[in-house]
Amino acid sequence: xxxxxxxxxxxxxxxxxxxxxxxxxxxxxxxxxxxxxxxxxxxxxxxxxxxxxxxxxxxxxxxxxxxxxxxxxxxxxxxxxxxxxxxxxxxxxxxxxxxxxxxxxxxxxxxxxxxxxxxxxxxxxxxxxxxxxxxxxxxxxxxxxxxxxxxxxxxxxxxxxxxxxxx
Numbered sequence: 001x002x003x004x005x006x007x008x009x010x011x012x013x014x015x016x017x018x019x020x021x022x023x024x025x026x027x028x029x030x031x032x033x034x035x036x037x038x039x040x041x042x043x044x045x046x047x048x049x050x051x052x053x054x055x056x057x058x059x060x061x062x063x064x065x066x067x068x069x070x071x072x073x074x075x076x077x078x079x080x081x082x083x084x085x086x087x088x089x090x091x092x093x094x095x096x097x098x099x100x101x102x103x104x105x106x107x108x109x110x111x112x113x114x115x116x117x118x119x120x121x122x123x124x125x126x127x128x129x130x131x132x133x134x135x136x137x138x139x140x141x142x143x144x145x146x147x148x149x150x151x152x153x154x155x156x157x158x159x160x161x162x163x164x165x166x167x
Contacts, residue, residue: 007160008040009142013052017148023138024161030128032163033094039071041078041086043156049149050076053118054159056090057108057141058127065109065141068092070116076153093123 006029009022029035037056044052056069069090080086108115116122130139142159 003162004165005160005162007038008158009160010158011142011144011156013144013146013153013155015148015151015153016146017153018146020142020144020146022142024140024142026130026136026138027140028129029140029161029163030094030126032126032165034163035092035094035126036162037069037071037090037092038160038162039086039088039090039157040160041074041080041088041155041157042082043154044074044078044080044086045076045148045153045155047149047152048075048077049147050153050155051147052076052155052157053145054157055108055116055143055145056092056159056161057143058139059109059130059141060127060139061130063132065143067108067116067122069121070118072119074155074157076149076155090121092121092126094126 006024039054052074054071055067057065058068059065069092071088127139130137146153
């Protein structure tokens with residue numbers, strides 16, 4: 001089967017603690033059985049106290065964002081570069097066996113919910129087309145949470161999604 005992809009979705013954070021949300025277009029990614037999300041970090045900040053957490057989130061009909069992938073945390077003292085990037089891959093499965101916490105969960109954007117633990121995925125059905133106020137909207141987004149210990153952080157990274165096309 002041919003492989004299709006989404007991205008790159010590029011980020012250059014600059015200094016300061018921040019949360020960045022970038023929606024992944026109004027795509028229908030409900031038909032593949034597997035989505036492989038790839039995080040490619042080409043620049044980290046200055047200090048070990050600076051951190052980058054990247055999440056892949058989806059939303060259902062209720063409109064609440066839900067963590068599906070939580071990549072391993074990147075420290076500011078890491079030393080990735082364009083020639084030697086830090087690359088993390090997360091395989092998200094629509095079908096198959098699920099752990100107990102995947103069978104019943106509360107969306108991370110819900111009151112009282114918890115974030116996914118770093119380096120984990122939450123398998124399960126993928127959302128299809130999403131509509132907001134009668135118009136197509138994104139059912140997937142990338143969320144980056146940067147903690148900047150002393151206002152000098154600078155992370156640069158890209159996120160991709162690969163999947164098999166259905167013929």
